[in-house]
Amino acid sequence: MGKTEIAKELAWLLAGILIDFDWDRGGASRAWGYRYETRTNAPLLDAMENSRTPRPLTGGPFRADLVPSHPDWGNNQPPQDHVTTQLEKWSAEWRRPLVIDTHPGGGDDANPSASGAIAAANVIVVPIVLETRPLEALEGMADELRAFPLLIIPNMVDAAPRKMVDWLQRISETYNVPVGPSIGKYGWLSRRSLRMAVAARTPVPAKNRQFVDEITDVARAVITYTQKAQG
Numbered sequence: 001m002g003k004t005e006i007a008k009e010l011a012w013l014l015a016g017i018l019i020d021f022d023w024d025r026g027g028a029s030r031a032w033g034y035r036y037e038t039r040t041n042a043p044l045l046d047a048m049e050n051s052r053t054p055r056p057l058t059g060g061p062f063r064a065d066l067v068p069s070h071p072d073w074g075n076n077q078p079p080q081d082h083v084t085t086q087l088e089k090w091s092a093e094w095r096r097p098l099v100i101d102t103h104p105g106g107g108d109d110a111n112p113s114a115s116g117a118i119a120a121a122n123v124i125v126v127p128i129v130l131e132t133r134p135l136e137a138l139e140g141m142a143d144e145l146r147a148f149p150l151l152i153i154p155n156m157v158d159a160a161p162r163k164m165v166d167w168l169q170r171i172s173e174t175y176n177v178p179v180g181p182s183i184g185k186y187g188w189l190s191r192r193s194l195r196m197a198v199a200a201r202t203p204v205p206a207k208n209r210q211f212v213d214e215i216t217d218v219a220r221a222v223i224t225y226t227q228k229a230q231g
Helices: 003-013 028-032 043-050 080-094 112-120 132-144 162-175 187-191 206-230
Strands: 017-020 065-067 098-101 124-128 150-154
Touching: 003 017, 003 028, 003 098, 003 124, 003 206, 017 028, 017 080, 028 065, 043 065, 043 080, 080 098, 080 112, 124 132, 132 150, 132 162, 150 162, 150 206
Parallel strands: 017 065, 017 098, 124 150
Antiparallel strands: none
């Protein structure tokens, strides 16, 4: 369960709008079923360039509504401040939660849209695999983004060594970053080809039930974190 799949599920559970800032083909837009090759426009690029609010694609009962990305987005990202301003405007006009899936790597000079999304966010969900390299990266992120509302979600949890769990706890305590509910490791998720959110299927199949319970707990944690931050 990668960050994109988590974003898709959270957007559906929160009745939000999924905004795809990842210009790679493996991002949320393609997984949603959007194919830029069949379109004559690029909604995200057009909206940002013209400072207007886009019209999300309707996902219906089984997918979140979507503002799709485009391969040209990577080389045509607007400045960070413009991205932040536009996202705040869209949120105010739509009056719905926005779930933004950024390009991997976080915010930096080469990825101003991610930096803009981070600046606009009420909560930044950080899925983390309990392995050495991801935890090293998490520690760097927690240090760099001390002033931002991070929420760590242990992801693809199987049987993590005790030292990895202790390392995560140390990061959480050192940088005062809360750790939310964990998501287990499910091999069937990586092989899944359905466009709909896993949580949207009713009744929930027995195979999916534990995952749906976990991602629903994550959605509740996001709501609680946001309410505390705003209160």
